Amino acid sequence: MSETFCDLAGQSCKPCEGGIPALTAEQAGEMMKQLDDGWVLAGDASYIEREFKFKGFAKAVYLTNAACFLADQQGHHPDIRMGWGYCTVRFTTHAVNGLSDNDFICAAKLDAMVKG
Template identity: 50%
Template sequence: MTSLTEQRCKPCEGGIAPLSLSEAQSLMKQLSDVWKLAADGRSIRAEWKFRNFYHAMSFVNAVAHIANAEDHHPDLEVGYGYCRMTYNTHAIGGLSQNDFICAAKVDALPRT
């Protein structure tokens, strides 16, 4: 099995079913504990704390690079010393493999 960080996102314009709750729970095992699965199984969310705004923005810029490279974008909340991130695939109203691929790549980013 190829790790999530080695996979690439596939275009999703809708027309496919979102992952089931059990499929999402299985993929959660490949992510760090910072990620939480929504009770309805339609999104994953994480929050990080940073020393200051500069470090938070450096992290967000690295996330933006991943998002653009994969053409799959999270919802972000950013402020002084924190970043909150939510992934879901809007076109299907739930989670896809793409959300977990990107979350795993975010997990691989260095933290300062």
């Protein structure tokens, strides 16, 4: 995987209806190098997750809304948990029962939004 973080964030998700293999743990580990250090790869490489911490409720809501907007634009929808002072975003590709490039594209785009 020779893409850089900027390259990943500049890509768009491609529709996934299954029929492709999920990324292997090794492939997912390589892709993790392109994301913010806050992302965690599940032990079985089935999802990536990042918890964002805030002082208060409003910023957690704002990030939740931004993640939802990004997901809608990309057609790739994460699981999101939020409450006072936190927002946790988890990406996985249900159609392949694991991770795909789309998960890393969306994570990189969210990283760029947060840094932006």
